[in-house]
Amino acid sequence: MGYIPVLLFCFFSMLNRVTATAIDIINTTQFIRDGDTIVSADGTYELGFFSPGNSKNRYLGIWYGKIPVQTVVWVANRETPLNDSLGVLKITNKGILILLDRSGSVIWSSNTARPARNPTAQLLESGNLVVKEEGDHNLENSLWQSFEHPTDTILPGMKLGRSRITGMDWSMTSWKSEDDPSRGTITCKLAPYGYPDMVVMEGSEVKYRSGLWDGLRFSGVPSTKPNPIYKYEFVFNEKEIFYRESLVDKSMHWRLVTRQNGDIASFTWIEKTQSWLLYETANTDNCDRYALCGANGFCDIQSSPVCDCLNGFAPKSPGDWDETDWSNGCVRRTPLNCSGDGFRKLAGVKMPETKSSWFSKTMNLEECRNTCLxxxxxxxxxxxxxxxxGSGCLLWFGDLVDIRVFAENEQEIYIRMAESELDIGDGARINKKSETKKRIIKSTVLSTGILFVGLALVLYAWMKKHQKNRQMSMEKSSNNMQRKEDLELPLFDFSNLACATNNFSIDNKLGEGGFGTVYKGTLADGREIAVKRLSKISRQEKTRSFLLDWPKRYNIINGIARGLLYLHQDSRLRVIHRDLKAGNILLDYELNPKISDFGLARSFGGNEIEANTNKVAGTYGYISPEYANYGLYSVKSDIFSFGVLVLEIVSGNKNRGFSHPDHHLNLLGHANMATFSSTLVK
Known part of the structure; x- marks a missing residue:
């Protein structure tokens, strides 16, 4: 095998070797060997072989030619380094750049979509290495260009985005280390979902997002403004989506870099100090951390703590929230009910993430509002x-994620609210104002309360006596109402139930729910019943999953419907179950469904069809909107729960346990969104 290097040497000796003082272009009869470079016409950029930092590996790259500090802006073989200085770069007759090692093996190559007649490779004054037909100076006709394959650096004129025709991503990936230009863990790219948004990711985890483009700038980078150094543009059409910068003074040196620490930083070269100046960075403060305040929360760097819930929302986990763990975010205080909802304007913000979104470039704001409603x-x-x-329309579905306040931003979004929440407070900061007000009130009450302790002690005896009499009267009235409400419903004492279930034997156990265990029982007259024995400590229902064929699923759905029909129409009293869910449907050995657990059930007599309650009970995810919002329950409440249950049976997913990679909606929301999307397509 020792003759191979000799043959290669003889082969390349027949070609023209390029020298450092030569030209900016090579053809098929020329090659670049380690130690040689080609230089752009103005001398700004060089292409050749280099070793980064303390590494002994050799890489083919492009760097600034006039700067004493070697600054590499592009690397060809970043994943396949050479371990010696015998690498060679040449261009083939087909217009493909190839990098060969000492044995003649190709360790890196470009590609081309069409054949070439007289291909050449040229290093342009922009720093772009272009493979093209000889004499053709139109970049759109190029066979290949390095600008379409960025490494960790974006130069003026390069695109950061995506081709909608070829699917090619123009993204940046950090070096692994200062000594290793191979792909690191940090990537800056156009988000693969929703309306255009730039994201910085560490592996598969989003660390930072720019905010949506609002026509002037990315809404999360308000510092991006017209300036004397660079111009910027955002292009979004049927062919491509990209962000691009260009220098006002082309003699300057400017670069945008994805660094190993996760920063996206802009640098400009200062000739006087002979050093790079950090001009600006995308990650400026703690509020730039992606989704720091969780779903439906917002971040305000001027406040302490920095996180709060949007108006109309409250912390999902108050204990964690008080300990500055905001990851669980916020939930609505009052659920939406669709027909009675309204909107509240939120101004001066970074627009939230749009994993589940829809947009139109032609709608006005009023049409946008009506479509959302x-x-x-x-x-x-x-x-x-x-x-x-303002123009165009953007809709969000599901939770609103990664909002932050910017005093200088002009962007306004309109957040959907339940009707009862529309007149509370003003804007996003209302919760912080109200919390401050609460603290003042608490302090005042505490101080004033001490003055009244003596009076309270004097009045205590008198109040206790009258309160006892009043309580006895209320209990008597309540018992009378309860007896009326439970009219004609069968009652069983504990001893009969214990006997029927063989003293709640484990052999009679049918299942276990969040509030107790269900047992099979047989009454003295031979009737079979299901008995739930409530536990002292409630625990979450154990998760079960099973697969059934479609006929069995249909039979289960049909059986539940028949059971509801009996309760609502055929029984002596109309019974509203109020807690219809999968955990309360029992199946016998033949998979016939039985509706169980009537602990929350209410009965109607005569012509009654609906009622109100001040205490809403049931299982979240199955409760109808009118019941959740206003305490109004009727046969329609059970029908809503039945619909959710059918959706779960058909899809094989639980409503609240459902997850989708593109949004944070539950199963019901996902089904609604799918219906909406289908309608829009039509």
């Missing part, structure tokens, strides 16, 4: 473009 799972809307008074 028509769809019960639409949670917010705004203009796409804030210029010239």
């Amino acid at each position: 028509e769809k019960c799972n639409c949670t917010a809307y705004s203009n796409l473009d804030i210029r010239n008074g």
Whole structure:
């Protein structure tokens, strides 16, 4: 095998070797060996072989030619380094750049979509290495260009985005270390979902997002403004989506870099100090951390703590929230009911993430509002473009994630609220104001309360006596109402139930729910019953999953429907179950369904068809909107729960346990969104 290097040497000796003082272009009869470079016409950029930091490996790359500090902006073989200085770069007759090692093996190559006649490779003054037909100076006709394959650096004129025709991503990936240019863990790219948004990811985890483009800038980077150094543009059409910068003074050196620490930083070269100046960075403070305040929360760096819930929302986990763990975010205080909802304007913010979104470039804001209001799972809307008074329409579905406040931002979004929440407070900061007000009130009450302790002690005896009499009267009235409400419903004492279940034997156990265990029992007259024995400590229902064929699923759905029909129409009293869910449907050995657990059930007599309650009970995810919002229950409440149950049986997913990679909706919301999307397509 020793003759191979000799043959290679003889082969390349027949070609023209390029020298450092030569030209900016090579053809098929020329090659670049370690130690040689080609230089752009203005001398700004060089292409050749280098070793980064303390590494002994050799890489083919492009760096600044006029700067004493070697600054590499592009690397060809970042994943396949050479371990010696015998690498060679040449261009083939087909217009493909190939990098060969000492044995003649190709360790890196470009590609081309079409054959070439007289291909050449040229290093342009922009720093772009272009493979093209000889004499053709139109970049759109190029066979290949390094600008379409960024490494960790974006130069002026490069695109950061995606081709909608080829699917090619123009993204940046950090070096692994200062000594190793192979792909690191940090990537800056166009988000693969929703309306255009730039994200910085560490592996598969989002660490930072720029906020949506609002016509002037990315809404999460308000510092991006017209300036004397660079211009910027955002292009979004049927062919491509990209962000691009260009220098006002082309003699300057400017670069945008994805660094190993996760920062996206801009640098400019200062000739006087002979060093790079950090001009700006995307990650400026703690509020730039992705989703720091969780779903439906917002971050305000001027406040302490920095996180709060949007108006109309409250912490999902108050204990964690008080300990500055905001990851669980916020939930609505009052559920939406669709027909009675309204909107609240939230101004000066970074627009939230749009994993589940829809947009139109032609709608005005009023049409946008009406479209959102028509769809019960639409949670917010705004203009796409804030210029010239605003235009276009953007809808959000599901939770609103990664909002932060910017005093200087012009962007406005309109958040959907239940009708009862519309007149409470003003804007996003209302919760912080109200919390401050609460603290003042608490302090005042505490101080004033001490003055009244003496009076309270004097009045205690008198109040206790009258309260006892009043309580006895209320209990008597309540018992009378309860007896009326439970009229004609069968009653069993504990001893009969214990006997029927063989003293709640484990052999009679049918299942276990969140509030106790269900047992099979047989009454003295031979009737079979199911008995739930409530536990002292409630625990979450154990998760079960099973697969059934479609005929069995249909039989189960049909059986539940027949059971509801009996309760609502055929029984002596109309019975509203109020807690219809999968955990309360028992199946016998032949998979015939039985509706169980009537602990929350209420009966109607005569012509009664609906009623109100001040205490809403049931299982979240199955409760109908009118019951959750206003305490109004009727046969329609059970029908809503039945619909959710049918959706679970058909799909094989639980409503609240459902997850989708593109959004945070539950199963019901996902089904509504799918219906909405289908309607829009039609």
